Amino acid sequence: MLDEDRIISLIIAKDQNAFKQLIDEYKDYVYSVILSIVKDVHQAEEATQDTFMKIFKRMAGFNKDSKLSTWMYRIAYRTGLDYLKKRKHHLSDVTKHQHISSSTDLERDLHQQSLLEFVKEFITNLPSEESTIMTLFYLNQRSIKEVQSATGLTETNIKTKLFRSRNSLRLKAKDFFNQENDLFL
């Protein structure tokens, strides 16, 4: 566990060892948030690097009005959105293609996949905003407030999108569980 106050002071003083500790602690989290937005591993890696560079440069501006992780997620979220905007036209073609192919693959391979793979594929195929909300929600110990603080979206919007996403997962998982009846009759 990091001593955040100490790490923050050291990073402000441009201490690279402290920064390395911060990266090692949070890189998976930041990468996961960005990947849920950009849905491309190469871009996610590049955007994660950019996010940490911004964190390194802007650490002095962190005023501790939120948790360090939330502040970092906020930067990651905005960086991810910037990347998404940059390749907006390209993405729309790729996403359409991926969505069509993946939904057919999903049905065909449903019973061959493990539950984890099934869930992972489902989250990957969600629209960016929904998958980011779900990712941030679960990464932040299910705190709506943390998601709100990181994304700037309203509480109602977050709750609605989260409910829809999980409900959609439940319906698709019905096939996975090989049930004839709906879950929750």
Added chain:
Amino acid sequence: MKQKYREELIWKHLDGLCTEAETNHLNNRIKTDPTFAKQIEQLKMLDNSIDKTVLQSAPIHLTNSILARVNQQPKIKPATFSLIPAMVVILILLATTVYFLPEASTPLSDYIPVDWNFLALNFKISQKYLPYIFGSFAAIALIWIDYFYTRKLSI
């Protein structure tokens, strides 16, 4: 509507956000309805799977790549940008003083009022102030150049 409420309640239960009354209500239903209990178990599995899935492993070399980029940053720190407005204020004060300052050798009675027509200035600035004025301009220019190139070179 009722079903939607029930589903919301169950997700709330899985998130650990139910009130005591809601938890009791759900626990009673779980005890009395085996089908419902099974469905809850399945949803718990699904929920746990989401929990395990959302965290993705970043590439192993990511830390080194970021640190390499940090090392590529220019080592020279830019001049403090807040100095520039301060210097501009000083320069304005200096210029104003010089503008209204009569030549030392000019008797007050011979002082020519300032001509506000700037196209035809009829005064001359004392030579001794010129180095300070040009020096101030040069300092501001150097700080700007330093700031501009440091930003341009930074990643």
